[in-house]
Amino acid sequence: MTTEYTSEAEAEQALRGLLLPAWGMELERLNRIDRWWRWNPKPVRLKQATLEHRMLRDLGVTPWLRLVVTTISQTLYLEGVDIPGKPDTESARVFWHPWVANRMGRRQVALHKAAIAYGTAYAAVRADASADGGVNAVIECYSPRESIAVYDDAARDTFPQSFMRVRRISPQVESYELWDKWNIWQWTRENGSYTLVSCIPHLAVDAYGSPVCPVVRYTNDLDLQGRAPGEVEPYIPLAGRLNKDNYDRLLAQHYNSWKVRTVTGLDMTALNDQQRGEKKLQLRQDDLLAGGEGVQFGTLPETTLSSLIEAKQADVEELAAVSQTPTTAFGKMVNVGDAGIAESRAGFYAKRDERQKSFGVSHMDVLRLCAGIEGRMDDARNFDLTPIWEDTDVRTINQAVDALGKAAQMLGVPKQELWDMIPGVSKSRADSWREYADAHPDADTLAVQAYQAQLNPVVDDGADR
Numbered sequence: 001m002t003t004e005y006t007s008e009a010e011a012e013q014a015l016r017g018l019l020l021p022a023w024g025m026e027l028e029r030l031n032r033i034d035r036w037w038r039w040n041p042k043p044v045r046l047k048q049a050t051l052e053h054r055m056l057r058d059l060g061v062t063p064w065l066r067l068v069v070t071t072i073s074q075t076l077y078l079e080g081v082d083i084p085g086k087p088d089t090e091s092a093r094v095f096w097h098p099w100v101a102n103r104m105g106r107r108q109v110a111l112h113k114a115a116i117a118y119g120t121a122y123a124a125v126r127a128d129a130s131a132d133g134g135v136n137a138v139i140e141c142y143s144p145r146e147s148i149a150v151y152d153d154a155a156r157d158t159f160p161q162s163f164m165r166v167r168r169i170s171p172q173v174e175s176y177e178l179w180d181k182w183n184i185w186q187w188t189r190e191n192g193s194y195t196l197v198s199c200i201p202h203l204a205v206d207a208y209g210s211p212v213c214p215v216v217r218y219t220n221d222l223d224l225q226g227r228a229p230g231e232v233e234p235y236i237p238l239a240g241r242l243n244k245d246n247y248d249r250l251l252a253q254h255y256n257s258w259k260v261r262t263v264t265g266l267d268m269t270a271l272n273d274q275q276r277g278e279k280k281l282q283l284r285q286d287d288l289l290a291g292g293e294g295v296q297f298g299t300l301p302e303t304t305l306s307s308l309i310e311a312k313q314a315d316v317e318e319l320a321a322v323s324q325t326p327t328t329a330f331g332k333m334v335n336v337g338d339a340g341i342a343e344s345r346a347g348f349y350a351k352r353d354e355r356q357k358s359f360g361v362s363h364m365d366v367l368r369l370c371a372g373i374e375g376r377m378d379d380a381r382n383f384d385l386t387p388i389w390e391d392t393d394v395r396t397i398n399q400a401v402d403a404l405g406k407a408a409q410m411l412g413v414p415k416q417e418l419w420d421m422i423p424g425v426s427k428s429r430a431d432s433w434r435e436y437a438d439a440h441p442d443a444d445t446l447a448v449q450a451y452q453a454q455l456n457p458v459v460d461d462g463a464d465r
Contacts, residue, residue, distance in 0.1 A: 181204075
């Protein structure tokens, strides 16, 4: 059940006694994840390291885990919603309008990346007055590094008991927001003192008209115990090994990747330091070397880098396997046929489909909250919605159109219902095509309509006279 705070003192006590401690317990872990996701991990510890060693270590840091997050997030673009039982496009357009008005087409990218990287991200919905005197729904997206939601049952509850957001205004001033089932409480803290700024109702209700804390959680991999790991934390040790692979290869490349010419038995005791340096330079640069009695010349072979490169490649393939990321994302190209490519990406597509189902449910919850705030309770109670995701599969438009044409001809699928599935064609574009087709029927459609009119003539039975 969502929590309700009836006074400022009660709300402040919940903020300071419950939400801030819970957020503080998570912050260290989230900051560690953020460093690895944002290509700034703690450096590898080196004993007796020189400046050159540290330089090579820093050169070897690569954002491997950012690539894991980005690869899956780039297949998750929500572009519409399908409302079963309502063939008109206006119903879908009205339901979809809060998404467009809040520019979620762009903001969903950051929301998905945060949920995938940290394991959890949040979207909050509140009411805002419109220019015509009505109410519009406002959607805000939050990272778990700046917010936290508290649940009675983290694995099963749709809405939290309460929600907090922390924002640093200046080095001395912080802002806190606390959301409950009725209001958004806001304080500022300066020098340890809390000052209430506002208490504004958010006007959000669930599908049955009951007030709720209007925060929807996006989870990467939620289990039945409420745990939701992201795509960074489990692979930090493996990413650390890859950075170590890079350092080892750079170390060998920097110091031992060329042949070393050696001279033994050369007496330079009679030379001063400057003369010794000049002699070494001469021995290093002269093609013809000459020495005295007992002087021997030779070479030491360079260190081969193949074993170091193979070790790194093995770790890259291991990261690709355990994270279900295609090896092509890490730069490895394999000359295989279409069937081989499809098989190599099967695990990645399964992972993408799983995230689409999880995020799709959360997106529909957000849009239902928007409908409840704007007074469209029929939409708020509609649980038959289907999110429509952009088709990001790698294939040419010729292949797609050929497959869709066969579906229409061989299976009898209506052609107009396949327009959404053409690569690069959005649902809104397909809807506009359907509206145009309805308003401008072709000759075959007109002939069918005329034929049907002949089969079913209008008969005047005089009942209305």
